[in-house]
Amino acid sequence: MAAFKKIAIFGVGLIGGSFALALKKSGAVGEVLGVGRRRETLLRAAELGIIDSHTEDVAQAVAGADLVLIAAPVAQTSALLQAIAPHLQADTVVTDAGSTKTDVVAAARAALGSKIHQFVPGHPIAGREQNGPEAALFDLYVGKKIILTALPENPAAAVDRVTDAWQRCGALIHHLTAEEHDAVFAAVSHLPHVLAYALVADIAARPDAARLFQYAASGFRDFTRIAGSSPEMWRDIALANRSALLGELDAYMAQLSQIRALLDQGDGPGLEKTFASAQAARQAWIAAIEAAEQARSFEQGGD
Amino acid sequence: MAAFKKIAIFGVGLIGGSFALALKKSGAVGEVLGVGRRRETLLRAAELGIIDSHTEDVAQAVAGADLVLIAAPVAQTSALLQAIAPHLQADTVVTDAGSTKTDVVAAARAALGSKIHQFVPGHPIAGREQNGPEAALFDLYVGKKIILTALPENPAAAVDRVTDAWQRCGALIHHLTAEEHDAVFAAVSHLPHVLAYALVADIAARPDAARLFQYAASGFRDFTRIAGSSPEMWRDIALANRSALLGELDAYMAQLSQIRALLDQGDGPGLEKTFASAQAARQAWIAAIEAAEQARSFEQGGD
Numbered sequence: 001m002a003a004f005k006k007i008a009i010f011g012v013g014l015i016g017g018s019f020a021l022a023l024k025k026s027g028a029v030g031e032v033l034g035v036g037r038r039r040e041t042l043l044r045a046a047e048l049g050i051i052d053s054h055t056e057d058v059a060q061a062v063a064g065a066d067l068v069l070i071a072a073p074v075a076q077t078s079a080l081l082q083a084i085a086p087h088l089q090a091d092t093v094v095t096d097a098g099s100t101k102t103d104v105v106a107a108a109r110a111a112l113g114s115k116i117h118q119f120v121p122g123h124p125i126a127g128r129e130q131n132g133p134e135a136a137l138f139d140l141y142v143g144k145k146i147i148l149t150a151l152p153e154n155p156a157a158a159v160d161r162v163t164d165a166w167q168r169c170g171a172l173i174h175h176l177t178a179e180e181h182d183a184v185f186a187a188v189s190h191l192p193h194v195l196a197y198a199l200v201a202d203i204a205a206r207p208d209a210a211r212l213f214q215y216a217a218s219g220f221r222d223f224t225r226i227a228g229s230s231p232e233m234w235r236d237i238a239l240a241n242r243s244a245l246l247g248e249l250d251a252y253m254a255q256l257s258q259i260r261a262l263l264d265q266g267d268g269p270g271l272e273k274t275f276a277s278a279q280a281a282r283q284a285w286i287a288a289i290e291a292a293e294q295a296r297s298f299e300q301g302g303d
Numbered sequence: 304m305a306a307f308k309k310i311a312i313f314g315v316g317l318i319g320g321s322f323a324l325a326l327k328k329s330g331a332v333g334e335v336l337g338v339g340r341r342r343e344t345l346l347r348a349a350e351l352g353i354i355d356s357h358t359e360d361v362a363q364a365v366a367g368a369d370l371v372l373i374a375a376p377v378a379q380t381s382a383l384l385q386a387i388a389p390h391l392q393a394d395t396v397v398t399d400a401g402s403t404k405t406d407v408v409a410a411a412r413a414a415l416g417s418k419i420h421q422f423v424p425g426h427p428i429a430g431r432e433q434n435g436p437e438a439a440l441f442d443l444y445v446g447k448k449i450i451l452t453a454l455p456e457n458p459a460a461a462v463d464r465v466t467d468a469w470q471r472c473g474a475l476i477h478h479l480t481a482e483e484h485d486a487v488f489a490a491v492s493h494l495p496h497v498l499a500y501a502l503v504a505d506i507a508a509r510p511d512a513a514r515l516f517q518y519a520a521s522g523f524r525d526f527t528r529i530a531g532s533s534p535e536m537w538r539d540i541a542l543a544n545r546s547a548l549l550g551e552l553d554a555y556m557a558q559l560s561q562i563r564a565l566l567d568q569g570d571g572p573g574l575e576k577t578f579a580s581a582q583a584a585r586q587a588w589i590a591a592i593e594a595a596e597q598a599r600s601f602e603q604g605g606d
Contacts, residue, residue: 188519192526197581202558204584213588216491222525223495231578255505275534278500281507
């Protein structure tokens with residue numbers, strides 16, 4: 001018998017679709033049911049073999065589900081949890097894939113009330129440029145981190161069920177509190193997105209923008225790649241993680257002001273020291289990533 | 304007969320070495336002579352077929368050369384021009400490959416005096432992560448931009464000689480004044496490098512840096528790629544282009560302060576508008592790059 005009799009997925013795009021494909025491939029799931037606002041997306045997901053069936057009826061969607069994954073745009077999470085709450089059976093576990101966690105936890109507490117122990121918040125650190133069911137890949141999560149920000153109310157069995165599903169997708173489970181999660185991602189993800197948007201917006205607004213872009217090269221291209229991301233999604237993330245992101249912006253502007261002062265004073269050794277500390281930290285980070293990748297491929301090869 | 308009887312190259316690493324390889328492959332040059340401070344680098348360049356001969360004697364290096372390329376680290380440009388000046392024959396043209404131009408022009412005026420008309424400043428917009436003669440590629444410059452910041456004193460024949468050499472490498476010639484060049488590259492290259500260094504330095508200095516780096520993903524990796532660049536080189540570029548870069552830092556910090564205010568006020572539409580203007584500008588830029596690449600490959604195919 002399959003480990004999961006029925007999984008309901010709200011939002012069958014890149015994130016939800018890849019989760020479904022991975023679990024189906026692993027043979028771990030009896031039925032995958034898709035829920036979404038756009039009928040054509042659900043039909044496409046069914047065509048692609050991502051889901052077995054679909055519905056717009058929330059009660060029907062969650063009835064008898066072992067696991068519910070909310071992978072719709074984060075702005076919908078609160079409304080979806082409210083819609084799910086009255087129909088949520090005692091043996092169902094709900095998780096999500098949102099990029100921020102303290103706001104999701106607050107929304108879940110408000111929506112689920114005494115059923116909050118059934119909600120295990122999560123954030124898969126994986127993505128692609130493309131979106132939608134066509135972009136879904138069965139191996140999107142292989143070797144990728146999934147951060148669970150389990151609640152004090154969660155029984156171990158609920159966390160285990162979510163862990164089991166993601167591990168069957170090939171993912172590596174990490175645990176943080178929601179506050180730790182949001183502080184970390186404000187620094188290493190949300191801030192860089194804002195910085196990249198700011199640079200391109202700054203240049204685009206100049207009278208000589210065309211000439212500036214004409215001479216922008218590969219360094220600029222990589223630096224600004226994340227400024228090609230969805231403005232709606234990043235508006236929502238920025239607002240959801242506002243206080244941590246404000247703190248990061250302030251720390252970054254203080255760092256920039258220091259560099260500006262060094263430059264203004266013509267302090268070559270000071271500039272070089274700052275640049276060298278960054279270069280060394282980045283090289284060490286890249287080396288650690290490569291070592292982890294090698295260790296993983298060695299493990300897999302040894303199976 | 305070859306278009307160039309003798310070319311002398313000061314600095315036979317990635318930039319100078321690729322220039323030499325491209326010209327040799329095109330059959331346009333009789334002799335390529337390498338000059339450098341490190342004997343092992345010159346020997347390696349000779350082994351790799353980048354240069355035909357080498358010397359540490361500047362007089363011998365420039366004697367009878369049609370063209371001299373200075374492709375050593377920018378901090379050496381002034382000293383090299385001073386060493387070259389007394390030996391510079393009337394029929395030799397000198398060019399360089401430095402990333403900043405107003406400082407190079409000032410150094411050249413000081414070093415060359417009445418021979419300044421023989422110096423045509425240049426900046427190839429091409430690079431790789433690797434350095435040294437081993438990194439040199441005969442096709443590094445194919446389809447890449449070379450910016451010449453010709454001086455009022457340059458006779459057309461001198462500019463033509465430098466243009467001819469770079470075109471034989473497959474490069475596209477662009478003309479700017481030195482001031483225009485430095486303003487453009489402060490915005491699209493020097494500023495992003497400083498911003499990337501600042502982010503990594505900021506994070507590396509935190510007590511929880513290890514955890515932050517642990518969760519940094521591909522967006523962070525691309526954004527900070529240029530923070531892996533040489534601290535010495537970027538110290539020199541920042542100082543050489545100090546006033547333009549200070550202006551860019553100020554404009555950028557003003558843009559960041561605006562975004563910070565929108566975030567602080569919870570102004571979703573304002574944030575989305577800024578992010579969307581950046582996304583649209585970047586998408587248009589990428590589309591223009593791709594169209595230019597297609598047009599170029601069509602032209603080449605039609606030859």
